[in-house]
Amino acid sequence: MSSQYQSVHLAARPTSEIVPGETFEVKSNAAPKESDLKDGQVIFRSLYLSLDPAMRGWLNVAIGTVEASKSDRFPVGTLATGFVGWTELAVVDEKTLERVDLPSNGRTTDALGVLGMTGLTAYFGIINVGEVKEGDFVVVSGAAGATGSVVAQIAKLKGAKVLGLAGSDDKVSWLKNDLGLDDALNYKDADFTTKFRAATKGLIDVFFDNVGGEILDLALSRAKPFSRFVCCGAISDYNSASPRGLKNYMMIISMRIRMQGFIVFDFADQYATARQQLAQWLNEGKLQRKETVIEGGLAKAEQGLRDLYKGVNTGKLLVEVSKQKDG
Ligand code: NDP
Structure with missing residues (x-):
């Protein structure tokens, strides 16, 4: 694990359009250590960040993997989603994460799009x-x-x-x-x-x-x-x-x-039923989905969000935060 990680923060809430270099700021932070984790905590590594139009950021969810763990529910390698912010790494409590079980033909990114x-x-x-x-x-x-x-x-x-x-x-x-x-x-x-x-x-x-x-x-x-x-x-x-x-x-x-x-x-109490139906339609080939993935890491998130309002995306717009390891 690298000794530093990046995160992006709101610097000034925009009154109209997002202003490059003013609305958001990128910070470099010391990476958390496994030895610092308390019981029930994990180190979460974001793989993809969802870009959403509403309120220019308050709904941002990421999908990622557990990189270090003191949680029985989320062992190392577990794929999960969470409202962790715009960050490469986060120390989070297991209660804030949701485990992702993809259907047989599901893609990691589906957890933020068609099944998200x-x-x-x-x-x-x-x-x-x-x-x-x-x-x-x-x-x-x-x-x-x-x-x-x-x-x-x-x-x-x-x-x-x-x-x-x-x-x-x-x-x-x-x-x-x-x-x-x-x-x-x-x-x-x-x-x-x-x-x-x-x-x-x-x-x-x-x-x-x-x-x-x-x-x-x-x-x-x-x-x-x-x-x-x-x-x-x-x-x-x-x-x-x-x-x-x-x-x-x-x-x-x-x-x-x-x-x-x-x-x-x-409709939170009905998510499971809806996901099951969406996954079934996906498996049966009755539902198609597309993603537009912005590569280049978190630093591209601000421009990506600005481009969302210009219609750069077909289907779900995502930022690839970290490369997914094979297997
Ligand atoms: P989209 O993937 O639909 O991306 C936004 C799209 O909006 C762009 O690709 C663009 O496509 C279009 N757009 C941008 N500006 C304009 C404009 N001025 N006039 C017409 N179209 C425009 O985003 P989401 O699917 O994430 O969100 C879609 C909508 O659903 C948003 O309004 C969002 O806030 C809302 N939403 C509501 C939720 C709820 O619980 N009520 C939850 C999630 C999302 P184009 O090329 O066609 O212009």
């Missing part, structure tokens, strides 16, 4: 909150992202017709050709509004919203009576000092829309 927080968010959001059912016309914003891509596929598995919205032609083609969505549109196209109106002629039963702002407003104008609007995220406003309001607010009244926000933690 974004997969669970997708599952509960579209099934429990959106109450998706056969024959629904579902529109998903942020559809090529970690959460949206799983939402769109679950909706298809439930027999819905699905339109995905994303920010590049490559993403649109991935959604249509690889994930099998019925239709997908690039919201950055100059004639997006016209295309959106044409694609939603039959009006929307379920709108799964990851982005908020103008796209949500547009979707409100195409809502069916008694439609369900699942408010999962509003990334278009996260970096804005003054978020915009909704012009089409009154559609909620006239169309009797049920608009419901949710936080994935609301």
Whole structure:
């Protein structure tokens, strides 16, 4: 084990966009020693760090391995996830870690993506909150992202017709050709509004919203009576000092829309069941996932987070913190 390790800390909470060199600072620390561990503690080495849009960092979870241990539950080599911060190494109590048991065709990174927080968010959001059912016309914003891509596929598995919205032609083609969505549109196209109106002629039963702002407003104008609007995220406003309001607010009244926000933690008591179902779909080849992995270690995390808002990722965005040892 090297005698030093790096960690990244919040230096100044940003009021709008993340400022390079000001928002975060990288620190070098003396590596912990096994002899310093108390009972129940382990030394956790991060392998991959999850980059998440919400609040620019408060949800960051990492997957890693136990490098030294005084815990019977987490012997050396155990794969686990934890909210350990942006760090290469951490001394943590066993209670703060969650053991990872991957399905037969699972990848280490799945524990942060399709079988982790974004997969669970997708599952509960579209099934429990959106109450998706056969024959629904579902529109998903942020559809090529970690959460949206799983939402769109679950909706298809439930027999819905699905339109995905994303920010590049490559993403649109991935959604249509690889994930099998019925239709997908690039919201950055100059004639997006016209295309959106044409694609939603039959009006929307379920709108799964990851982005908020103008796209949500547009979707409100195409809502069916008694439609369900699942408010999962509003990334278009996260970096804005003054978020915009909704012009089409009154559609909620006239169309009797049920608009419901949710936080994935609301469903913590059902994670195991959801993970089992997601793993089964994965094993059966019914669910596809993609990751965008940033290499180069923790020092790349800040730029990675800034790029997340520019749509650099297809599927789950991760930073490779340490190389995984074989076996
Ligand atoms: P994603 O993998 O979806 O990455 C974010 C994507 O958002 C980018 O790839 C980009 O894709 C898109 N985007 C960025 N800026 C804009 C914009 N101005 N307008 C439209 N799209 C934009 O991230 P996650 O899957 O981790 O998160 C998706 C959403 O779900 C976020 O809003 C997040 O906060 C929320 N969330 C909510 C949870 C909950 O419990 N409610 C839990 C986890 C996440 P593109 O190229 O298409 O622009």
